[in-house]
Amino acid sequence: MALYTALVDTITTYSGLSPAAFFTIAALMFVVYKTVCGMFVDPEDYDAKKPVAATTTTATLPEMPAVSEPVQMGDVTEEELRAYDGSDPKKPLLMAIKGQIYDVSRSRMFYGPGGPYAIFAGRDASRALALMSFDPQDLTGNIEGLSESELEVLQDWELKFIEKYIKVGQIVPD
Template identity: 50%
Template sequence: MVAQWIAEALQAYTGLTPGAAATILALMLATYLLVSSLFVAPAAPSPAAPPQQPREVEEEEKEEEKEEEEEPTMPFVFPDPVEVGEVTLEQLRAYDGKDPAKQILIAIRGQVYDVSRGRLFYGPQGPYSLFAGRDATRALALMSFDPNDLTGDLDGLSPDELEVLQDWEEKFKERYPRVGHLARQDAAGNGRNAAQPDHDAGDA
């Protein structure tokens, strides 16, 4: 009954027979499905696998990790400043940084400074290693790396060069402890203007 009533109503309103109406409805549904499939978002691509490292690189990295775990790096401990008192130039050369158990000493205007904390600069591989264990007075005044200038001789230095030396001396006083002084014969023998300051008279 109901089916017959629907068929009569469909024919009255559309003028189509039930078969024609069913065919049109099927075509509309097929068209809808076809059009919908065109707008479906494509499937997200699977994440690419990370590039494989060469086996040699992987093995090296593993070995480095093992070494770090087995042998933790120990920080370098600088020796505490030790008063050396009066030293000769010959004795001063033993403190050139090559022996890690000893301080690194540099003399300026007869004063001896412990520059061990500046090992990166004054140690055996440092850019200023030439000055370690030596009297660097003239070399610093001239900003020279000539071994012949590693002396306390101030003869012939200009006022500007003496001012440069004064600046270096002030920097050393601020950064490094004074641990002694050169023997008077060495400090005076390298140049008539290389006498020690008056306060050295009381040093041991």
């Protein structure tokens, strides 16, 4: 009892608070400390978990095609280009404008199977793009007879492709 009285006296003398107020404030500070600590990860735990997380990610995504630098194809005939229409997920997705072939694999959602512009994949789509046409007859690199404005539209598409995609080759006659 003497110890309790001494403790209460000490608290009152040094903090100027009643024992009840002192313990309430101490308890609140402890809760705040624990809450803030809970927001951070122990550095050791973090380092220990990192490699596991990396392995798990790779292991759970085995079917994702590797995102790698586009492979240069060089000279390709129109017929050879058709094999790069996205039907084989292991092959890059290619598309040509004015005979220049671009790797459009990063836009598989546009040009891949089932995509809104899948018909352009594996083709020189110059005429279709110039005419803004989805007619299969326009799926050709032949731009003969196009008007000035249609050629301008095609030019805009070409600039967009040059900016966005990597050129990987050019179409050569069979």
